[in-house]
Every structure is written in C-alpha cells, then in structure tokens.
Amino acid sequence: MLSKKTKYGLKALSYLASQEKNQPIQIAEISRHENISQKFLESILLSLRKTGFLGSKKGKGGGYYLIKEPSEIPMTAVMRVLEGPIAMVPCVSLNFYEKCDDCPDEASCAVHKLMIQVRDSALDVYRNTTLADLVL
Amino acid sequence: MLSKKTKYGLKALSYLASQEKNQPIQIAEISRHENISQKFLESILLSLRKTGFLGSKKGKGGGYYLIKEPSEIPMTAVMRVLEGPIAMVPCVSLNFYEKCDDCPDEASCAVHKLMIQVRDSALDVYRNTTLADLVL
DNA sequence: GTTTATCCTATTAAATCTATGGGATAATTA
C-alpha cells in the first residue's frame, strides 16, 4: 500500500507543478485544494524541502515552490524520499540493500527471484515518468 | 514492503514445488528448512489451503502438498491471496477497487495516473511468472 | 486408545503510520 504521506506528497507536488508562475503557495491553500490535513501536509512539505525538491519562504506572501522544472523531477527520486525503497524486500534494493538474516542463499531464493523482476518493472515506470507527466 | 506472511508463503510454496514426489510435507519440516516460525507458518499454510492452493492430510504421515502443477500457479493469484491487492492504491485496483473519498476526479489525479502504470507493470510480471519459474 | 499432525480461534506484543499540539523562528507590513 502507498502511504498517505506519499499520496499527499505527490498531490502537493503536482499542485505546485500545475501553477502558472512559480510563486510561493501556502500550505493552507494546498491542503484546502487537495483535501489534506494541514498539519500533516506541513511535515511532508518540510521533508520535501529538506531533500531538495522544494524551496520555501516565511512570512506574508510566503509558502512553498518547486526548485526545479517538473520535467526535471523523476519519480524515482520522489518515491524514494516519500515512500522509501522501491524494492519490496531489502535484499533486492539498489539504494537500501540489506541481506536477509534468514535466507542462506539469495541466488536460489524464490522471493528474491520474483522481487528482482517486480523492482525492475517499477523502476522502469518511475525512471520514465517525471512530475511533468503527471500534470498533463 | 512485502509482508512476512507473503515472503514465508512464497518460500513454503517453492519448497513444496521443489519436492520430487507430491507427498505431504509437514509444517515442521518446511519451517525448519526455510527458517520460519512454525506457528506463524501454520496459519499461512492454512490460508493457502482454504484458497485452493494446497491440500492437507492429518495425522501421521500428514502434511501439506500442492494441488496443481507449479506451472499452473500464476503469481497474480498467489500474491492476491497472500499480500492482497497488487495495486498500491484502491482506486486503481482491478480486484479490490475503492473510490478515494478525498479525490474529486480520478482522471486528473496525479497519483491515479502514476499508480495505474505501476500496477500494470507489476501485473505484467506476476502474470508471466508461475511457481515453476521460481524453483528453477 | 495412543500418537501424530493439522485445524481453528483468540489474544498479545511490537512496529508503523497518521495526525495533532504548541511554541520558535523569520519575513513582511504598517
């Protein structure tokens, strides 16, 4: 299941990407427009800022804005920040690899074999989709 | 993340599929061989029996066995029983569809758009993989 | 009738996710 955090984060990014001008948009406006709990959204936008997707401005006229062009923001990056590993098991993760402590041999493991394929198919989608594609 | 239930279920199915003869294999043997908590595995095998993947036999010489040929068991079916929906959000699920209560229009929803693609790519893998492919 | 192994339900323990609260910080406006 996709977490609410990821869902809300994607919606917020899309909303920002859909703006004509790249002016700061307030949390309140995004939360209203996308039906997201304002406080929850606040923490999500904060993490998107800290990971380099968004810029922010305080005080009146402040808010959040995209730092890069939507077409320059691949879903691989967004998903890894919001949802975490793209792989469904750590032992097939490219960026978050961990060995299974129960499994003696990855090469012969059925789960490993299957999840490699699932990971690759998901990667294929995420690598070929940018934020711009979702706003069309 | 793949649940332990699914991981263990897949391993158990693979172990059964790897047996020479299709004789009943005891829970204890599978749990030992695959490093799975016996009691937890018990409940998983039970659900796999109730959903028509496994047969069972009680008493001495009893255990679980595959009902169909491994090549006749597609991963779509296994995953749906063990893990649930293949889609990451209910609004793009083929077998477990649910409308999002927050989202006014699916067609214009960025999350919807992206998750349709992810679902299709995962389906493509699961549909083209059977239990037999994982045992090779 | 004793042993063996699955069947079944209930419950607990742990982890994770979702959401909220309250105040600190910084920028704008007057």
Added chain:
DNA sequence: TAATTATCCCATAGATTTAATAGGATAAAC
C-alpha cells in the same frame, strides 16, 4: 518597533497493521 503571517521543529498521542504465540479441538494412523 510592533503586529501579523506563515514556515519551522519537536514531541507525542491515537489508530491501524503486522507478527507471533497460546491452547485446545479434530482427525488420521498404527
């Protein structure tokens, strides 16, 4: 400078899900 506005940040509560365990019932074999 003071008031207002909006992000920043930490802490925590509440809800849900997952993982595992317990204990006994049932059925088959010998």
